Amino acid sequence: MTGQIEWLRSKSPALCSAVGIEPIHKGFSSDRKYLVRMESGERRVLRIADQSRWERKRSEFHTLQALQPFGASIPQPIECGIAEDLQLCYILLSHIDGEDARDILPLCTEEEQFRIGWQAGQDLRKLHQLHAPSDIPAWHSRAVQKHARYLEAYRTGGLAIPHDEKIMAFVEENKAYLCKRPNRFQHDDFHVGNLIAKDKQYAGAIDFDRYDWGDPIHDFCKLALFSREVSVPFCFGQICGYFSPNEIPPAFWTLYTVYVAMSLFSAVVWTVRVAPDQLQEMLGRVRLIAEDHLYFERVEPAWFSADRDKWESVARSLCQH
16 A cells, blocks of 8 residues: 555645645545645645446546535545556545544533534534436435435345344335425434544534435434434534524434434444444444434434423524524
């Protein structure tokens, strides 16, 4: 890999003045990630993928370009390219300074956690302003077909989620709500592990390699799977900040809960495929989510109902400022 990095540094105009390139080991992306230190002191992120993923990486690069005018705190695309001799491709992005919100939030007060979530929710709303390309099929058909594939993999894989038939029935009874939903940009991995915080403030969102197109509300799935276990105040903040200055619309909770119910099966299947050593940890998350919704007898999760008045009051205060 050292030889590949040196080759890229010699050929790339945006890397020629790099004085240090160090691997980044966090995350589950198939990309190989590196922190690049430039002669000027600036830091950048280099993502390298197999050549077979060139079209996807180029599309990710152009999508990041298209998102820039909306003013969200996201990486700026600097350069993308393909090295056929090395059978790889790459994109070079600006670096967002700070640390994973997952690590910072436990060190913050509850109000600071809420505020970071609030800022993240407002950024997510900006990202969702980007409309899908005209050739992207309707969201409903894609979402339902994808869920069916994951259900089949779940059943044939011998996996077991408590009360799984009850959860499947909830999805089946409510999947019609997915019809005629907007087709917009989806980060598709928006959670505290992919958000950056600095000085107890939200700094930005990273890791756009799983981006997709569809219903914006689907981007709240990972809040349930990964953010809720770290910080409930953050989750309140993300939801309230997203809809600010308006109230949370009633339709949100129905859609949110359908998507969360669907995601339980895909999350377990994905974990078996990609990180089987973490299956028990994921099953613990799944049980927690199912209990939050009384195994989907309720759409609004228990953690939200318990402190609704407290955090909605904080949200109103933020709106006034």
